[in-house]
Amino acid sequence: MTRWTAGGKSGATEAMHDELRRACRIAVGREAEPTAAVIDSQSVKAAETVAKDSRGFDAGKKVQGRKRHIAVDVLGLLLTVLVTAASVQDRDAARPLLWNLRKAFPSVRLAWADGIYAGRLVTWAASALKLTVEIVRRPGDLHTFQVLPRRWVVERTLAWITRHRRTVRDYERLTAHHETIIYWAMIITMSRRLARRSRPDLASGPARGPALPCPLHALDAGRTGMCSLLRPDRPEGLAAWRACA
Numbered sequence: 001m002t003r004w005t006a007g008g009k010s011g012a013t014e015a016m017h018d019e020l021r022r023a024c025r026i027a028v029g030r031e032a033e034p035t036a037a038v039i040d041s042q043s044v045k046a047a048e049t050v051a052k053d054s055r056g057f058d059a060g061k062k063v064q065g066r067k068r069h070i071a072v073d074v075l076g077l078l079l080t081v082l083v084t085a086a087s088v089q090d091r092d093a094a095r096p097l098l099w100n101l102r103k104a105f106p107s108v109r110l111a112w113a114d115g116i117y118a119g120r121l122v123t124w125a126a127s128a129l130k131l132t133v134e135i136v137r138r139p140g141d142l143h144t145f146q147v148l149p150r151r152w153v154v155e156r157t158l159a160w161i162t163r164h165r166r167t168v169r170d171y172e173r174l175t176a177h178h179e180t181i182i183y184w185a186m187i188i189t190m191s192r193r194l195a196r197r198s199r200p201d202l203a204s205g206p207a208r209g210p211a212l213p214c215p216l217h218a219l220d221a222g223r224t225g226m227c228s229l230l231r232p233d234r235p236e237g238l239a240a241w242r243a244c245a
Contacts, residue, residue: 017183020190021077027197034073036110037101039094039117040154041069042162043086045169054175056087066170068161068182069093071101071111074150076157078186080104083175090116095124102129112136112150161185 022032043058046065057064069082069090082097094117101108110132111125118135125131136151161167164185172178 013180013183013187017078017187017190020187020194021073021079023194024077024190025073025075027194028075030075033107034079034105035107036074036112037071037079037105037108038074038112038150038154039069039071039097039101040114040151040158041067041090041093042158043067044162044167046086047169047171049171049173051173054085055170056085058086061086066175066178067093068158068178069097070154070157070161070182071097072154072157074153076153076160077190078157078183079108081179081182083170083178083182091119091121094121098125098129098131098133102131110134114138114148114151157186160189164188 025032025034043061043063044065044067045063046055050066055065056067058067063086065086067084067086067088067090069084071079071081073079080097080100082093082100084093094113098111098121101111108131112134113136115135115137117133118137122133122135125133136148138148161182166181167185170178172181
């Protein structure tokens with residue numbers, strides 16, 4: 001796992017993830033690099049393999065485990081992730097999350113967040129990072145479910161991540177390893193999306209953008225001759241492999 005860690009020496013996982021994100025953005029007619037982000041967090045239960053000093057109890061969600069703090073673009077594609085104990089407050093973890101976001105994506109000037117991030121974080125982000133944090137509040141008189149502007153984007157991404165077996169709960173001994181698993185979950189999600197675009201006949205409906213070859217083929221060229229992440233034993237993987245073979 002160490003050599004595949006997103007922040008490890010090789011950085012292979014993060015590099016593959018970033019290539020796929022750029023390809024997905026270009027496929028829908030957007031610039032390769034984002035200019036706005038949405039942040040949120042999710043508490044997940046921890047398995048017995050998670051060390052005691054890296055887990056905690058989220059009193060609000062009644063969850064014993066860890067918490068994922070993520071920043072996504074307006075399409076819901078992952079930009080950066082930070083894993084902490086579940087006891088860490090959202091606004092406390094948001095500072096290193098936004099710092100990493102601003103460092104990795106200087107083009108991002110605006111971030112949307114829910115009401116828990118209001119207060120000093122907004123002032124700190126504006127002065128220290130030159131980043132505008134806009135709070136999207138839930139109406140006080142709202143007593144039924146309602147999709148809130150911008151916030152639904154990051155909530156959907158958290159749902160995408162949780163669909164994968166390894167991310168249903170945290171099984172990793174180190175937080176850095178769980179961050180890598182989250183990157184892999186998004187790599188699978190984005191590679192399948194691009195595979196459907198490369199073969200419209202495999203999609204449930206008509207293609208909504210130009211067909212694109214798999215961007216990972218360039219990373220594997222001369223070494224394997226095919227895209228190692230798109231498995232040929234699956235229909236979407238085989239289609240993407242044929243598209244760039």
